[in-house]
Amino acid sequence: MEHKFEEGLRLLQLHFIGKILAGFTHEIKNYLAIIKESAGLMEDLIKLGKASESDSGQNLEIIHSIEEQIEKANTLFRYLNRFAHRMDIQFATFNVNESLEELAALVTRFANQKKISIEKDFHEAIPPVYSNPSLLQFVVYSALEEKIRNLDKNSKIAIQTGVDENSVRIRIVPEGNFVQGEGDTTSISYKILEKIVMQLGGNILQESGRETLIMLPLTNS
């Protein structure tokens, strides 16, 4: 039974990694497309003799646009790199906000496809937790994915973090109308998520209004 769970979990994690990589490559392609068009426009203007000193404002604007896209791509690469390295070690002491920040950046594209915005409301002084960061990201991703699938267009999902005496709390709060999502055989059942979070020494609750609450024990508790 346990072996079957582990095997199933591995498959779901592979699906998760695949989705993250698909979103990442799509975003990077978009940045490259903008860089290519901006550079191409500069080339066109120079060839047509329109890139004279009097047009330096527009030229600088184009150059800044290129720099901005390179910076965005660089940030996304940094997030992907950190995401990949979180799998190197099973358990570690880490900052939950940082791991959620990188996850949010990597899944925003999927949400935006449905005009769903992802908002972050993180507790600034959140203490570190000792847990499995990649499994936590997997659980939060699964909860987010379920909400993205079932929310109507023009909705919002808030990722909130907080802390109490014994635990760090992560809330995933959907705001908007729920619709019947398209059937997705890879969607993760709540029972599996519950089992994973319990293995991490925490708890997960699916609250009214379809909020998800994940509690992880503090490092010293």
Added chain:
Amino acid sequence: MPHMRLLLVDDEVEFTLALAERLQLRKYDVRTAGSALEALALIKEQLPDVIILDLKIPGMDGIETLKTIKKIDPEIEVIMLTGHGDVKSVEEGIKSGAFEYIMKPVDIEELIVKINKALAKKNKEQ
């Protein structure tokens, strides 16, 4: 070349603006839209000859948008823009009446060849 009316639909503003300007420098009459709804409104205002449509635009699925465009005017030719070689969507797009597709990042010369072929097909059918 007479003024060919193009509509460029993509939610990446910097991309559409730069590509639109490059096409305008080549004497095309280009309008841009950042969403499916905006595109449909512009089409109803003035029919374009060719639409360059990103398959991943927010709000309405790209294929759904393509079908709606074809319902408005089956003679508008659509070139699909795809960022990740989504073979399934491209096949579905062609079945739904798209003329061609082009991958991002776009090769401007390749795009112009495809636009001109789309225009030639449209003119032949008229």
